[in-house]
Amino acid sequence: PNDALYFGFGKPPILVPKSNAIKRSYSLTWPEEVVGALVFLGSLLAVRGVYALVPFLMALGCAAVTTFLTLKMWRLIRARELSFYRFNLKSAGKLRKAGWAFAIFACCWIGLNAHSGWIRYHEVLGNFAFQKIQVPDELALAQVNPARWLNSTQRENILEGKKHYDAASRVALFVNSEALPKLAWFEYLLGNAEQSIQLLGQAASYQKDESKALSLYYRGAILNRLGRHEEARSSLDQALAERDDLILARQEKGESLWQLGRRDEAVAVWTDAVRRNARLALVNNELAGAARSLGKLEEASAHEKQADQFTPNDPFYQWMLGRRLQALGMSELAEKHLRQAEQLGAGDGMPNER
Known part of the structure; x- marks a missing residue:
């Protein structure tokens, strides 16, 4: 083309009129960026560790998807024209089929995140209450009703933790295999040994390896306190099948056998435990x-x-x-x-x- 090249001195950038400057175009306005950051953080906190199933990296991915869908839904509501790749979501102020499908999916996804946040909120508060328990396990398991060891503050803390775990379990979509044993321990400390046994058995059915062994051990120990020694022995055998090195389960199994009159077997089990420790x-x-x-x-x-x-x-x-x-x-x-x-x-x- 003619006159396309020029060689010479031009004006410095500071002297170029702003009207001639190219205006930058951003994908998001600054209020949308702030909202997006808050949605990302809230979604990350809501899904990370929920049901003891979602790891950190997966939570990051879920939070990114939630943020995108939230901002896109906001645009879908406000804009007259909106497309997503080759799909026309909204045209002339009316939602198209693709738009309806997108809106339904986005609402379901965002609703699931909100539900997960509600569950996680109660799980976290229940965990805080569990960490405040001051009664040692050995003391609590010395007899069938450990409620005598709780002062009013401790009892109130346990009731509060139980309330949060119950609230989470009532509307949960999945079973939290880590929260169930904690709820079972709350029940036991409050004197509800039967309920504790049921919860520990339920927890064990969802657990593996060491976690399962511990749930079965505590279940067996509580059954021993209740005088149901044959059931206790069976639960303790299952615990030892998961973790052969769980010495406390051997000690409790020895008690079960002793109470059942199988004293030679009890002595053999105790001797094996002392040999190990x-x-x-x-x-x-x-x-x-x-x-x-x-x-x-x-x-x-x-x-x-x-x-x-x-x-x-x-x-x-x-x-x-x-x-x-x-x-x-x-x-x-x-x-x-x-x-x-x-x-x-x-x-x-x-x-x-x-």
Whole structure:
């Protein structure tokens, strides 16, 4: 073309009139960018970890899709003309078939995110309440009703956590296999042992490996406290099938067998547990009580000394040992630990029952 090239001096950019400058075009206005950022953050928090199923990277992807659909829906409502790739969503102010399909999909997706946010909100608050529990497991499992260990603040916290887990489970689309055992523990601490057993069994059916083994162990331990020793033994066997190294399950299984009259088997299970971990104070005491009942006084003395070596000078731990041994009929050892609990200054904070 003619006169297409020019060589010479031109005006510096600062002197070029702004009217001649090319105006930039942005995909989003700044209010839309702010809304998009808030929607992305809210969606990420809503879906991350929900039902214990959604990992972080997947949550990022879901949040990106939610943000896009939200902004596109806003444009679909306000604009007279809108297209998406080769699909004409809206023309002359009227939605086309593609527009209706897009709107329905977007509403369902955004609604699912909002529902997930509601679930996650209750899950998080339930988890916070669970983390505030101060009653040790050993103390709670010393007898069938641990509610006596809860003061008014702790009880209120547990009730609040239970309320949140219940609210989430009522409208949940999936089962949260991590929340169920926590809800079961809330129920047990409140004295609802039967409900706790059902929830732990339900949780185990959705879990694998260590998580499943722990749910079955706690279920077996609670069944032992209720005197349902055959059911407890079965649950503990299932726990050990998942995790053979779960020594506490062996200790509880020994209690089940002892209460069922299968004392040789109980001693064998306890002996195996001590062989794996010699520092188990309760199991050594149980072996001492078993040996004493069989007239094996030297063996009983050896186990008792080993138990005392690893027993902390804590009144509540001593009380727990006394209660567990008392339930097995090992009265002499039980009285010893209950006396030590009193001497260590448990005072009014401990139930005065034998």
